[in-house]
Amino acid sequence: MASTRAADRTEHSSLQELGRRHLWMHFTRMSAYEDHEIPIITRGEGCYVYDQHGNRFLDGLSALFCVNIGHGRADVAQAGADQAKELGFFTNWSYAHPRAIELAARIADLAPGDLNRVFFTSGGSESVESAIKLARQYHKVTGHPNKTKIIAREIAYHGTSLGALTATGIPALREPFEPLTPGGTHVPNTNTFRMPHGLSAGDLADAVAHKIEFEGPDTVAAVIMEPVQNAGGCFTPPEGYWQRVREICDEHDVLLISDEVICAWGRLGEWFGAHRYDYLPDIITTAKGLTSAYAPMGAVIASDRLAEPFLHGDRSFAHGFTFAGHPICAAVALANIDVMEREGILGNVRAHEGEFRAMLDSLRDIPIVGDVRGAGYFQAIELVKDQDSNAQWTHEEAETLLRGFLSGELYRRGLICRADDRGDPVIQLSPPLIAGPEQFAEIEAVLRPVLVEAGERMHGRV
Numbered sequence: 001m002a003s004t005r006a007a008d009r010t011e012h013s014s015l016q017e018l019g020r021r022h023l024w025m026h027f028t029r030m031s032a033y034e035d036h037e038i039p040i041i042t043r044g045e046g047c048y049v050y051d052q053h054g055n056r057f058l059d060g061l062s063a064l065f066c067v068n069i070g071h072g073r074a075d076v077a078q079a080g081a082d083q084a085k086e087l088g089f090f091t092n093w094s095y096a097h098p099r100a101i102e103l104a105a106r107i108a109d110l111a112p113g114d115l116n117r118v119f120f121t122s123g124g125s126e127s128v129e130s131a132i133k134l135a136r137q138y139h140k141v142t143g144h145p146n147k148t149k150i151i152a153r154e155i156a157y158h159g160t161s162l163g164a165l166t167a168t169g170i171p172a173l174r175e176p177f178e179p180l181t182p183g184g185t186h187v188p189n190t191n192t193f194r195m196p197h198g199l200s201a202g203d204l205a206d207a208v209a210h211k212i213e214f215e216g217p218d219t220v221a222a223v224i225m226e227p228v229q230n231a232g233g234c235f236t237p238p239e240g241y242w243q244r245v246r247e248i249c250d251e252h253d254v255l256l257i258s259d260e261v262i263c264a265w266g267r268l269g270e271w272f273g274a275h276r277y278d279y280l281p282d283i284i285t286t287a288k289g290l291t292s293a294y295a296p297m298g299a300v301i302a303s304d305r306l307a308e309p310f311l312h313g314d315r316s317f318a319h320g321f322t323f324a325g326h327p328i329c330a331a332v333a334l335a336n337i338d339v340m341e342r343e344g345i346l347g348n349v350r351a352h353e354g355e356f357r358a359m360l361d362s363l364r365d366i367p368i369v370g371d372v373r374g375a376g377y378f379q380a381i382e383l384v385k386d387q388d389s390n391a392q393w394t395h396e397e398a399e400t401l402l403r404g405f406l407s408g409e410l411y412r413r414g415l416i417c418r419a420d421d422r423g424d425p426v427i428q429l430s431p432p433l434i435a436g437p438e439q440f441a442e443i444e445a446v447l448r449p450v451l452v453e454a455g456e457r458m459h460g461r462v
């Protein structure tokens with residue numbers, strides 16, 4: 001039997017060998033593991049995870065911005081198991097089941113304004129893909145069939161499926177798959193640390209208006225942006241930015257999509273990023289923290305205005321995914337939201353975000369720390385070659401800094417965080433939302449010496 005052979009193989013070969021031979025890891029240079037171990041994480045508890053050797057790590061990235069309530073919650077797992085026994089699966093294509101309905105109503109209750117209609121997906125890319133299709137079909141059915149283009153921001157990551165990728169503004173992720181779905185076009189992001197030449201923070205929202213006018217308002221379906229942009233390192237919006245973008249969208253009948261795959265579910269201390277910055281989008285896309293990743297699930301949350309044309313006659317949103325709204329995932333999401341409410345998870349972020357940020361700001365005396373930015377439990381440190389001039393690293397230097405030293409050394413010392421160079425090199429920290437002063441002190445105890453050493457190495461003093 002195949003399963004017996006697999007079991008035998010597992011017994012006789014190490015997981016490392018099997019992983020190297022069979023597992024295709026995402027966004028991963030597989031060659032990096034020819035002479036290094038694959039980090040194999042075997043269990044988690046609270047803010048910590050453990051590898052196959054029993055080493056403990058502080059999960060300073062919530063397993064890719066996902067595990068908001070922390071690891072190892074038996075009660076949330078139990079909610080999934082109980083649901084599996086009652087009804088393991090039924091689809092949302094023409095049918096419903098209690099958990100999908102309850103969850104949709106719960107999300108509508110928590111979402112801002114009249115965002116009352118919930119279309120489930122299985123993850124972030126599916127949510128963005130669905131939102132783009134919804135925007136296009138909405139304009140078609142309301143008499144504007146040429147409104148198909150999507151405006152997003154440079155360096156923003158909105159997912160990998162071909163539609164979502166057209167919104168993603170990272171050339172290195174787009175180029176291997178050209179030609180993409182047509183219509184994706186980009187404006188400057190809100191990197192106020194490195195403002196584009198000739199622009200001020202106040203101009204950034206107006207760049208959206210210029211882009212719409214340049215493309216032709218009759219051709220633009222939607223603007224998609226994150227409340228705080230992840231890729232590039234936690235770019236927060238300048239004062240009034242979102243309100244101005246909302247006005248611009250209204251002027252041109254362009255839909256506003258708030259991509260909250262990361263920024264919802266307490267990450268910024270609120271249920272949604274739109275609450276934190278006080279704006280009302282037409283659509284919110286979300287995933288990750290919706291279930292704290294105890295099961296894969298995402299959602300598109302649409303306003304009543306947007307859903308309205310789809311509620312009559314023979315019209316439907318011609319789109320769906322078999323697993324979306326899966327009852328086990330919906331039960332897990334409900335249990336996750338219960339935990340967030342019962343245990344005051346959002347309140348914990350609000351209470352401690354200042355302390356978290358102060359700890360990171362205290363690292364500014366290290367010569368390669370150029371900027372510290374972010375909101376809530378979603379923060380980044382930009383690393384510069386020279387603190388006085390904020391000089392940027394060359395591509396080769398960034399490789400040496402991040403992949404040659406920082407990523408490995410931080411992990412070796414027990415801290416999982418993100419050393420990223422999709423824009424300028426940054427370290428990103430986004431711990432579970434149950435973290436507090438004890439974890440901040442641990443993060444600092446690792447980050448400080450490692451960043452000091454990184455600077456010395458890069459400047460040839462080690």
Ligand SMILES: Cc1ncc(COP(=O)(O)O)c(C=O)c1O
Nearest residue numbers: 123124125157158159259261262
């Ligand atoms: C803002 C944003 N949108 C979309 C996605 C894609 O989500 P997924 O990886 O679940 O497909 C991500 C993933 O990190 C994201 O951060």
